[in-house]
Amino acid sequence: MSLLAVEKALETILARVPAPTSETVALNEALGRVLVSPVVARHDQPPFNASAMDGYAVRADDVAEGIWLTIVGTAQAGVGMGAAIGPGEAARIFTGAPLPAGADTVIMQEEAVREADRVRFTADARRGHSVRQKGNDFSCGQALLPVGTRLNALHISAAAAANCGTVNVARRPHIDLAATGDELVPPGSPLGPDQIVGSNSLAISALLSPLVGTCADHGIMADDFTSLRAGLAGIFATEPDIVITTGGASVGEHDLVQETLKELGVSLDFWRINMRPGKPLMFGSLGKTLVFGLPGNPVSALVTAIVFVLPAVRRWLGMEQPTLWRLPLAAPTPPNTARRHFMRARLQATSSGLQVEPILQTDSGHTSSLAQADALIVQPEFDQGQAPGTLVDVLPIGQC
Numbered sequence: 001m002s003l004l005a006v007e008k009a010l011e012t013i014l015a016r017v018p019a020p021t022s023e024t025v026a027l028n029e030a031l032g033r034v035l036v037s038p039v040v041a042r043h044d045q046p047p048f049n050a051s052a053m054d055g056y057a058v059r060a061d062d063v064a065e066g067i068w069l070t071i072v073g074t075a076q077a078g079v080g081m082g083a084a085i086g087p088g089e090a091a092r093i094f095t096g097a098p099l100p101a102g103a104d105t106v107i108m109q110e111e112a113v114r115e116a117d118r119v120r121f122t123a124d125a126r127r128g129h130s131v132r133q134k135g136n137d138f139s140c141g142q143a144l145l146p147v148g149t150r151l152n153a154l155h156i157s158a159a160a161a162a163n164c165g166t167v168n169v170a171r172r173p174h175i176d177l178a179a180t181g182d183e184l185v186p187p188g189s190p191l192g193p194d195q196i197v198g199s200n201s202l203a204i205s206a207l208l209s210p211l212v213g214t215c216a217d218h219g220i221m222a223d224d225f226t227s228l229r230a231g232l233a234g235i236f237a238t239e240p241d242i243v244i245t246t247g248g249a250s251v252g253e254h255d256l257v258q259e260t261l262k263e264l265g266v267s268l269d270f271w272r273i274n275m276r277p278g279k280p281l282m283f284g285s286l287g288k289t290l291v292f293g294l295p296g297n298p299v300s301a302l303v304t305a306i307v308f309v310l311p312a313v314r315r316w317l318g319m320e321q322p323t324l325w326r327l328p329l330a331a332p333t334p335p336n337t338a339r340r341h342f343m344r345a346r347l348q349a350t351s352s353g354l355q356v357e358p359i360l361q362t363d364s365g366h367t368s369s370l371a372q373a374d375a376l377i378v379q380p381e382f383d384q385g386q387a388p389g390t391l392v393d394v395l396p397i398g399q400c
């Protein structure tokens with residue numbers, strides 16, 4: 001198989017992702033979930049003309065310098081006055097209270113002089129001032145949040161105000177994760193001779209967990225057919241939505257993942273992408289299960305998870321894909337090879353706007369440089385290298 005273009009690989013993956021399916025959850029459990037139906041207001045907001053200030057409800061036409069109005073009642077939040085005000089009258093009113101019939105304006109108490117049951121004002125009345133008109137926030141039946149919205153605190157505020165106790169959200173995929181490699185030990189273990197700490201599973205789990213239902217870590221599988229076959233067959237038996245392996249994806253004698261997956265019935269769509277890091281990525285499916293075989297190198301594993309697995313999960317949930325940013329380079333980039341380079345980089349906020357500074361480390365086993373990055377510059381194949389100030393494509397990864 002020759003190297004596949006990044007776009008073609010992504011297109012192939014996204015075409016295999018099923019359409020979102022819906023489940024209903026209580027709003028207090030909906031943080032981070034993605035809407036499959038819009039949030040629609042169930043009432044006008046505010047439901048009545050309401051005071052925005054503590055002060056006096058008046059008829060604007062009645063207010064003039066030196067004129068006293070008679071206070072005929074009180075309106076407070078939750079308890080309206082229950083009567084109208086007439087010419088020459090005012091009502092004491094508090095923030096959030098329904099405006100009494102007949103009133104059209106509220107004047108705040110700092111601009112009022114009160115004596116017993118009468119009041120005059122030190123400022124002009126501006127008709128409608130300090131009144132939140134019924135429905136000025138939203139009206140009954142209005143769509144407030146569209147399909148595809150990933151609910152954050154701001155969205156939950158609007159949905160709650162609209163009296164939506166439940167929301168329809170996308171079912172989240174269940175993911176099974178396995179690392180492969182005889183040399184690997186779990187993080188936190190004593191490190192024996194020739195051993196490496198397996199970091200990929202924790203990293204990928206951290207990347208995907210905010211979006212997915214479960215991300216079950218099946219630990220480390222040895223580089224032999226018997227262990228791999230048994231381990232992976234056990235995972236496929238539970239029919240997860242997505243299986244992700246890391247390591248054993250390349251061409252060495254110990255890279256057995258591809259052969260094992262095929263033996264277990266996985267139909268492979270592709271293997272090897274024209275990118276760095278991350279060339280030996282595999283993708284296929286077994287029944288309804290999508291299968292990603294990511295490279296073992298930690299930077300390659302995480303970059304391919306960001307570039308291919310995250311978009312698949314977003315599609316699964318019905319979310320939009322983020323677009324690349326165009327930012328000026330803060331420093332030159334070196335020439336690229338024939339493979340598209342997802343170059344580690346740092347965003348810099350300057351007085352003239354955002355810039356992106358390339359990190360020149362390209363070793364795909366070098367995790368500390370990836371930890372310093374909050375963006376990837378997407379450098380085209382055969383790019384001859386660019387001077388500072390040139391606009392380049394940037395994929396922000398600071399939220400990952």
Ligand SMILES: Nc1nc2c(c(=O)[nH]1)N[C@H]1C(S)=C(S)[C@@H](COP(=O)(O)OP(=O)(O)OC[C@H]3O[C@@H](n4cnc5c(N)ncnc54)[C@H](O)[C@@H]3O)O[C@H]1N2
Nearest residue numbers: 179196197198199200247248249250255279295296297300
């Ligand atoms: N002759 C060739 N050799 C290699 C090629 C090639 O085209 N021809 N491709 C290289 C590229 S590019 C990559 S990327 C790697 C990927 O190889 P594998 O997917 O087979 O990964 P491994 O050999 O299993 O491991 C590579 C490296 O990463 C470490 N590793 C593995 N798993 C983990 C883990 N879970 N956490 C942390 N580190 C891990 C492993 O110890 C190795 O150091 O192949 C090149 N070779």
Ligand code: MOO
Nearest residue numbers: 277278279300364
């Ligand atoms: O394509 Mo590999 O991921 O560079 O080391």
